[in-house]
Structures are given as C-alpha cells and as structure tokens.
Amino acid sequence: xxxxxxxxxxxxxxVLGWITLVLLPVWAWTVINSPxxxxxxxxxxxxxxxxxxxxxxxxxxxxxxxxxxxxxFKGREVHDQLAIAGAEVGTLFCTxxxxxxxxxxxxxxxxxxxxxxDARLTLTLLLWFVYLAYSLLRSFTEGxxxxxxxxxxxxxxxxxxxxxxxxxxxxxxxxxxxxxxxFEENDSSLGEGMGLPFLVGNLTLFFVFAYLLVLRWRVGVLxxxxxxPSNAGExxxxxx
Amino acid sequence: xxxxxxxxxxxxxxxxxxxxxxxVDFEIEAGESLALLGANGAGKSSLLKILAGLSRPSGGxxxxxxxxxxxxxxxxxxxxxxxxGYVGHATLVYGELSARENLIFAARLHNKRPTRExxxxxxxxxxxxxxxxxxxxxxxxxxxQRLSIARSIVHEPSLLLLDEPFTGLDELSAExxxxxxxxxxxxxxxxxxxxxxxxxxxxRAVELADRALILHRGEVRGxxxxxxxxxxxxxxxxxxxxxxxxxxxxSEAAARAGAA
Amino acid sequence: xNVALALLxxxxxxxxxxxxxxxxxxxxxxLVVVVFQFAWPRMEPEEIxxxxxxxxxxxxxxxxxIGLGRTFATELENDAMTALALAPGTRGWIFLGKAxxxxxxxxxxxxxxxxxxxxxxxxxxxxxxxxxxxxxGLANVAIxxxxxxxxxxxxxxxxxxxxxxVLLIPTLIPVLAAAVHSTTAxxxGEALTLTLLQPLIVIxxxxxxxxxxxxxxxxxx
Numbered sequence: 207x208x209x210x211x212x213x214x215x216x217x218x219x220x221v222l223g224w225i226t227l228v229l230l231p232v233w234a235w236t237v238i239n240s241p242x243x244x245x246x247x248x249x250x251x252x253x254x255x256x257x258x259x260x261x262x263x264x265x266x267x268x269x270x271x272x273x274x275x276x277x278x279f280k281g282r283e284v285h286d287q288l289a290i291a292g293a294e295v296g297t298l299f300c301t302x303x304x305x306x307x308x309x310x311x312x313x314x315x316x317x318x319x320x321x322x323x324d325a326r327l328t329l330t331l332l333l334w335f336v337y338l339a340y341s342l343l344r345s346f347t348e349g350x351x352x353x354x355x356x357x358x359x360x361x362x363x364x365x366x367x368x369x370x371x372x373x374x375x376x377x378x379x380x381x382x383x384x385x386x387x388x389f390e391e392n393d394s395s396l397g398e399g400m401g402l403p404f405l406v407g408n409l410t411l412f413f414v415f416a417y418l419l420v421l422r423w424r425v426g427v428l429x430x431x432x433x434x435p436s437n438a439g440e441x442x443x444x445x446x
Numbered sequence: 447x448x449x450x451x452x453x454x455x456x457x458x459x460x461x462x463x464x465x466x467x468x469x470v471d472f473e474i475e476a477g478e479s480l481a482l483l484g485a486n487g488a489g490k491s492s493l494l495k496i497l498a499g500l501s502r503p504s505g506g507x508x509x510x511x512x513x514x515x516x517x518x519x520x521x522x523x524x525x526x527x528x529x530x531g532y533v534g535h536a537t538l539v540y541g542e543l544s545a546r547e548n549l550i551f552a553a554r555l556h557n558k559r560p561t562r563e564x565x566x567x568x569x570x571x572x573x574x575x576x577x578x579x580x581x582x583x584x585x586x587x588x589x590x591q592r593l594s595i596a597r598s599i600v601h602e603p604s605l606l607l608l609d610e611p612f613t614g615l616d617e618l619s620a621e622x623x624x625x626x627x628x629x630x631x632x633x634x635x636x637x638x639x640x641x642x643x644x645x646x647x648x649x650r651a652v653e654l655a656d657r658a659l660i661l662h663r664g665e666v667r668g669x670x671x672x673x674x675x676x677x678x679x680x681x682x683x684x685x686x687x688x689x690x691x692x693x694x695x696x697s698e699a700a701a702r703a704g705a706a
Numbered sequence: 707x708n709v710a711l712a713l714l715x716x717x718x719x720x721x722x723x724x725x726x727x728x729x730x731x732x733x734x735x736x737l738v739v740v741v742f743q744f745a746w747p748r749m750e751p752e753e754i755x756x757x758x759x760x761x762x763x764x765x766x767x768x769x770x771x772i773g774l775g776r777t778f779a780t781e782l783e784n785d786a787m788t789a790l791a792l793a794p795g796t797r798g799w800i801f802l803g804k805a806x807x808x809x810x811x812x813x814x815x816x817x818x819x820x821x822x823x824x825x826x827x828x829x830x831x832x833x834x835x836x837x838x839x840x841x842x843g844l845a846n847v848a849i850x851x852x853x854x855x856x857x858x859x860x861x862x863x864x865x866x867x868x869x870x871x872v873l874l875i876p877t878l879i880p881v882l883a884a885a886v887h888s889t890t891a892x893x894x895g896e897a898l899t900l901t902l903l904q905p906l907i908v909i910x911x912x913x914x915x916x917x918x919x920x921x922x923x924x925x926x927x
Contacts, residue, residue, distance in 0.1 A: 278923055281504055283461065335876045342872050346865040351461035352927075356859045359920045360873065363852070366912060367877060374880040377905060378887040433463035500791050500927040524922075528794035536785030542720040554712035555793040590784075597789075 211284050212431055215424045222417040229410040236403035252310040254403050258411035259303045260326075262418075263333060264368060266296020269419060270340070271365035274358030286354040287426030289361060290344075295418045297337045303330045325375050332371050336364040447604045447637060449476035449513035450521065450529050452497060458505030459492050459664075466492035468664040469506070476513035476604065479631070479641040481651035483686060484661035485694060490644040491609055493661070497642060498607050499527040528556060531603035531639070535613040537594040541583025545574050545593050548582055549600045556601035565600075572596045572626075588619055592626070599630075599639075608643040612650060624653050648686035658686065662693045709793060713803025714810075720780055721811060727776050728811055735769040735819040739826055751828070758829045759889040763882055765819060766842070767849070767875075770812055774853035775870050777808055778861040787861070791925040801921035805854040805914075809846050816842055829893075837892030837902070844903060845885040847910040852877050855917040858924045881909055 237254050269292030277285040307327045308320045321327070343360050347353040452474040459467040467489045474480055482490040495501045496508060502523070509520040510529075521529075532538075539548045546565060553560050560568075569575040572592040577585070582593060591611075598606065608627075612620040631638060631654075643654050651658050658681075660668035668689060675681035721727055742761050749757075781787040790800050824831040831838065853874055860869040884905035891902055 281502065332876060332879060339873045339876055342869060343859070346863045346869050347859070348863060350464070352862070354461070355923055355926065359855070359859065359923055362920065363855075363877060363916060366916065367880070370880050370909065370912070374883050374905060374909075378883055430462065495927050498792060500788065502926065524795055524797070526794075527792055530792065532788070532792050534785060534788060536788070538786050538789040539784055540716070540720065540780055540786055541783060542723050542780065543716070547719075551712060551716050552789065555709055555789070557708055557795070 210427075210431060212424055212427045215420060215427060219417070219420045219424055222413060222420055226410070226413045226417045229406070229413055233403070233406045233410040236406050240403045252306055254407045255411075256303060256306040256310050257326075257404075258408045259299050259306065260330070261408070261412045262299025262415035263296055263303050263330060265415060266292045266299060266419070267333065267337070267361070267365055267368065268292075270296065271361040274361035277354060278358045283354075283430050284427055286358070287430060288423050289354075289358060290426055291419055291422035293337060293340055293344075293357075293361075295415065295422055297334075297341070298418070299415060300330060300334045300337055303327075304334060325379060328375065329368075329371055333368065336367060340364060447602050447639075448529055449604050450510045450526070450640070451475045451513050452508070452510050452605070452640075454496075454503075454506065454508045456506035457493070457496065457503045457508060459489070459496065459501070460504050465664050467496075467503070470661075470664070470666055472659060472666075474605075474640055474642065476640055477638040479655040479657065480643075481655035481658040482642065482644045482661060483646070483648060483651045483658045483690070485646060485690060487663075488661040489664040490646075490661050492664075494607055494609050494642065494644050497605075498530055498532050499523045528601075529604045531598035531601070531606045532609070533595055533598045533607070533611050534609045535611065537590045539582045539590065539593055539597060541581065543582060544579045545569065545582055545585075545596075546578040548593060548597055552597045553600045558601045560600060568596050568600060571630075587615070588622070591615070591619075591623060595626070595630075603639065605640040605642070608641070608654075610644050610646070612645065612647065620650075624650060627654055648690065649683040651686060652681065652683050660686070660689060660693070663697065667693055707799060709795065709799040710803035710806065713790075713800055714806050717780075717804065717807030718810060721807070727773050727779075728815060730776070731769045731773040731812070731815040732818055734772050735765050735815060736822055738765045738768060739819065739823050743826055754827060755829060755893075756890075758823075758827055759886045759893055761827065762820070762823055763886050763889065765823070766816055767878055767882055769815060769819065770846075770849050770853060770878075771871050771874055773812055773815065774808060774850075774857050774874065775860075775867065777804055777854055777857040782861060787925075788927075791927065797922045797925050798918035800925070801851075801854055801858075801918055805850045805917075808854060809850045812846055812850065813843060816846075831893070833895050834892035834898070837896075837898035838889055840898060841885060841888045841892060841903065841906065844906040844910055845881055848881045848906065848913045849878060851910070851914040851917045855921060855924060858921070877913075881906070884909060 237251055240251070240254075270289045271292075273285045273288035273292060276282070277289060304327075307330065311319050311322045311327075340357060340360055344353050344357045347356050452472070454470060454472045457467055457470040457472075458465070470489070470493060472480075472493075482493060484490050492501070496503050510526045511520050512518050540551070543551065546569065549560075549565055549568065566575060566578075569578050572595065574589065574592060574596065577589065582590065585593065611627075612623060615623060631641065641655065643651070645651050645654075656673070657669070657671040659666055660670070670679065670681050670686065670689075672681045679685060739761075742765075778787060781790060791797075793800060820831055823829070856873045856877070857870060860866045860873060863869050888902040888906065892898055896902070
C-alpha cells in the first residue's frame, strides 16, 4: 500500500517524539540545578519557560501562513490541515506566554506588577488577538472551502503583522504610553549558571512545539482521509 | 465575439466529506446548447460556477480554447470570464442605479464601452427603453429579470450561463422568460452563443437546450440529446422526468439499505 | 484600470444618491467626540493638547470600521457580488476601485469630524494643518486597503458586524501607533518630514500590495 500523507507525517512524528522525550528530563534537571536568584527567588525560574514559548507562539503563525499560502495555490486539504494545526498549537503557546508573563513580571518587578507593558509582552498580546481573529474567521465563515480560503488569506496578512508590529513599536514605542514601550538592551541579565538551562530550554520547547504541531497535523490529516467521500456520498457544497 | 469551446475531464469539486462533483466529463462546442439537469444537490450549480470562472475545481482539468484553434493555449480563468454572460436567480443589478447605468457599469466591468445606440437597441430589445432612466430598485420582478438578462449580454459574451433562472417565478412569468430566451437565441442566427442552463425542470431543459447532462449526486448519469432521440428514449420532458424519478428512487433505496 | 474607475464612479454615484455611509460615519464620529468630553475630569489645555491626537485617531479608526462595514452593502442586495466576481482580468482592480471610493468617503467624514473636534476639544488644528492632513490621507490608504479586503471576507458571513471589527482592529494597531506619533509632531508645529511619513508609507505600501494580490482569492464563490 502506498504511504498516505498521514503515514509520512507519522514517521516524522515518532522521530520528534523521541527527541522531545530525551530533552525534557535533561531540561528539568538543568532548571532544578540552576542557582536560585538572590533577589527574585524561585520565581525567577519562570525565565527559563517564558521566553522559549515564543518559538511556539510565533512559529505557529508562520506555519499557518505558509500552509495557507500553499493551500491557496495548490488547493490540497493537507496544507489547510497544517494551517489549522499551526493556529491551534500557536494559540496554546501564545496563551501560555500570556499566563507566564505576568507570573514572571510579578517575580521580577515585585508585587502589584502583574502586567507590564514591555515590548515583548505587548507584541505577544497583539499576536494573541490575531490568533483569535483567525479562529473566529474560520468559525463564522459559511462554507468549509471558503473558510479555508479566507483563513489562508488572513494568515498571510497576520504573519506580516508580526514584523510590522515589532518595527513600529521599536520605532515609536519610546514616546508611547504605556510607559515607554521599548525593547530592553538585554532580556534580563543572565547571571552565572543560568546560561545552560536557558539554552536547553530553548531547544526543548522548540521540539515540544514541533512535536505538538505535527501531532495535531496528523490528527487533522487522518480525519480528512477517513472522511474522504465514498461512492454513497453527500450533496452539494454549501454556498454561504 | 470570440467563440470558445469548453472541455472538462474528470472534474471534481470537493472539500472535506462533501463532494459536489465526481469525475464529470463534458464538452461544449461554440454555439451549442446544454442543459444541466438534476435534483437539488446534484452538483449542477457547482459545475456552472466552475464554467463561469467563479470557482476552481479541486481535481480534473477544465479548459477553454478558441473554437477554431485547437492547438492554441487554453484560456486562463480570468481571460475566460470575458466571454461569459451569467444569469442567476438573483438579478445582479444595483437598485440605486438606473437601468441604463446598470448596463453601462456591467459593460465597463468587462472593459467595453457600448455606444448609446447599441445600448438603446439592447434596452429596446428587452422592452426597457422607456424606463431606462428609472432606478432599477423600482422595477417589478419581470422588469428586473429582463434587465438581468440584458446585463448578462451587454458585453457580447460568446457563452451564456443561466443558473435556475426560473426560480421564484410564477408559471406565466416562467413561460414568458422561456419564450424570451428562445427568441433571443433564434435572433442570434449564425452567431449563436453557447448556452448552458441549470434547471431541475425537464420541461425548461427541453425548451432551451438540444442536449442535457443529467447529474445525480455529483456524477453524470445520462447524456440525452435531441439528435440521439429515439422512440424508446425520446428527448422529451416526460421521459427526462421519469429518468430523474428513477435516480431519486435509487438513492432512497441505497439510503435505506445503508441505514439497515 | 478602467474597471477600478468604473467601480469608483459607481460607489461614489450610489453614495451621492443615498448618502447612508457618509451620514452613518459622520454621526458616529460626532458622537464619539462628544462622549469623550464627558469621559474625563478637568484638564489643563496642555494636557488636552497631548491627548488630542490620540482621541482624534481613535475617533477616526472607529468611524472607519463603521464605514468599511458597509463597503459591500450595495453588492449584497441582488447578489451583485457575483457580478463583480464575473469581471474578467485581474480582480485586484476591483479591490482598488472599492478602496479608492472608501478613501474618498472616509476622508470627507474625517474633514468634517476635524472641525467638530477642534471646536469641542478646543484644540488648535490649524497649526501644521497641511502636515496633519497629509498624514491622515496616507494613513487612510492603509486603513482602506486592509479594510476593503477584510470587508469582502466578512460580508459573506452571518456575523459580519462582529467579524469585521475583530479581524480589522488588530491590523490597524500599527497604523494607529504610527499615525498618532506623526500627528503629534505636526500638531505640535513640527515641519512635515519624510521621517514622519515613512512608517505610514511602508505600512500603506505593504497593505495595498498584499491586498491587491490576495483579493482574487476572496471573490471566488
């Protein structure tokens, strides 16, 4: 039997799965053994989790946009399923960033600072709204094929927003409220012994993201293959 | 008027679990008339939309070439639209504009600028000359319907596509519309446009087209034609209606068997 | 190109006869300006002057969302949207004509709003007027292009009134930020320089080109 797309994805999935499985305990070990920050205490360890989540949040949307563009030009459902996977996994990572962000902010800046308008958190918030808009567009558009097409268009527009927002905030953020929306020189000073867990964390979360993305993609493709119309098929496509 | 012939092979239109069209083959020469006949949900409108350049097939090939140049490159979708006139169940006109303005706008969308005389002639052909300056929003259904057809041919397309134009019309109006379309076709003489009409009414199919494509659940289940008409399988409304009933019974039986 | 002009003419002629978009946008803008007056405490003129560009742009953006929601309203009746989809050639020209018509209408409403704004906020808009007007005109290019594309997508949905703002506003944030920044400068008397215009030129350029190219996919059935 010829390998279906789902089979090929399945192979990639197993490879990613093993890599992730190895990295996770390594990462946990480096985080636990890293020094406890004198000022911020154990809360500081969120630093190892929060920034790497960005991989998932941003790459998720990039995957959605590229898959969407492929769908527009080739019309293959497999691509649309990747776009959906990118959006779902990306939303997950983006939401986690928005949850860990305040925890870190509270830890870093003291009580009362549950939210800070620093440039990165703001960008993440804006991205989160784009993800939300993407999902609503898919849900509210009538007609599956049209929804896929429109979502692909919005995906391309949305991905352009990411560097655009970055550039604008960089350009005019200094004069903006809230309070000096600027990018800081360094993310946070990384002291002794913090480099390794940070590096491992980046690597691990990248693979976690990749694994979840491909997993979700495979589920979507399997569903498409299962639903493929047989001879006793259904009626007309919806026209909204 | 550039004559085109259309050819579709193994046309598919599907997304997810819905397949509107499955392996549909057809050929339409310049000047031919074809009815797409079938029950609701058979895929007729989906096929017409592909012909009109309003959607792309998910599979198979659809090509349009100039009639007299079999070796020419197939026309691109956006170029094919220049040769298409489309009439749907909605009138596609703007209520705020007058009849004349609607025609001018429709022509300009196709990069044509008809002369005042040509427009007057067209309006007259459709008995709209004395209401030419009135806002289309004030028109009766019949007048709007006539304006809709006029709008579809103002840019002199070589292919006219009609999507269930009789929907919502009472018997008398439907008769009148059919007569008008038949008269329009006769008046075209040698320069006949190709005509594709989507309908679920076999009577209209026989009135307007010499050939029919019977669609059922996205597949072609018959290609009756006036030419191939025999006493056993006449190209007549009753015979076609019988065929459609047969197909309907077939799917009911299949549904019952599947549910069992 | 002719197609774009045809659409521009058609939209403006239709609007001239019914005036519904312009009236809706203008009334809404006036209301927003008035509501702002009741929403804050006493402020010194300098404080008001610092807030003014922001307030003006918030008003403009929300009025634009209202106006853009009705871009394809005339196409909805009688399924005239299909008529547009049937037009041959590059569909991007249809997009251009529509966006240009909206640009004209929005600019008109913004001019009228500016008068009311200057009056109620007691802010001097005459300083750097040419600069401010240029910035507004340029920002409108970005707003109208992305707005027209998204309007074409949302108009086919039952939830179009909710969907359009949700889709549109995230994309307008960079425009808003850049516009307020530049307008603050011109309203403060600074000369109009290329640096002030640059962000909006870039955004407007990116949005227009992308939307022009993507519009084809939005008009299909």
